Amino acid sequence: MRQYAFEYSIERFNVKGFAARTVAAMAIVATLALGTPLVSSANSTVPSTTTTTLAITTLKQYQAAQKLYLAKLKVINDTFVAAVDVAKADYAATVSVATNSTERISARATMRLAIANATIARASALIELGKAPVRPKTHKKVT
Numbered sequence: 001m002r003q004y005a006f007e008y009s010i011e012r013f014n015v016k017g018f019a020a021r022t023v024a025a026m027a028i029v030a031t032l033a034l035g036t037p038l039v040s041s042a043n044s045t046v047p048s049t050t051t052t053t054l055a056i057t058t059l060k061q062y063q064a065a066q067k068l069y070l071a072k073l074k075v076i077n078d079t080f081v082a083a084v085d086v087a088k089a090d091y092a093a094t095v096s097v098a099t100n101s102t103e104r105i106s107a108r109a110t111m112r113l114a115i116a117n118a119t120i121a122r123a124s125a126l127i128e129l130g131k132a133p134v135r136p137k138t139h140k141k142v143t
Contacts, residue, residue, distance in 0.1 A: 056136055065133035076125045083118035087111045 056062045094107035 056133055059136065059138075062133055062135050069129070069132050072129055073126075076122060076129065079125075080118055080122040083121070084115055087114035087118065090114070 056065055088111065091107050091111035094110070095104050098104045098107060
C-alpha cells in the first residue's frame with residue numbers, strides 16, 4: 001500500500017515553529033489593536049486654524065515665500081528622517097540582545113509602528129504647511 005505525504009506529516013508536525021508563528025501573529029494583532037486607536041485619536045483632535053495667504057505679486061515676494069516654504073519643508077523631512085533613524089537604531093539594539101524569534105518579531109512590529117507614526121506626523125505637517133507658493137506671471141512688454 002502506498003503512503004502519502006499528508007498521512008505521516010501530522011506525526012512530524014513542528015510544534016516549536018507553530019508556537020512561534022502563533023505568538024508572532026498575536027504580537028502583530030496586539031500591535032495593530034493598540035496602535036489603531038492611537039492613530040485614530042491622533043487625527044480626531046485636529047485644530048482648526050485659518051491661515052491667510054498674501055497675494056504674491058512680485059518676483060522678490062515669490063522668492064522670499066519659496067525660500068521660507070523650502071526651509072519649512074526641509075525641517076519636516078529632517079524630522080521624519082530622524083524619527084525613522086531612531087526607530088531603526090532602537091530596532092537594531094533590541095534585535096542584538098533578542099534571544100528568540102518572538103522578541104525579534106516584536107521589535108520589528110515596534111519599529112514598523114514607530115515608522116507609521118512618523119509617517120502620519122509628516123503627512124499632517126505637510127498638510128499644515130500647505131501648497132508651495134505660485135510664481136507670479138510675468139508680463140511681456142508690448143512694443
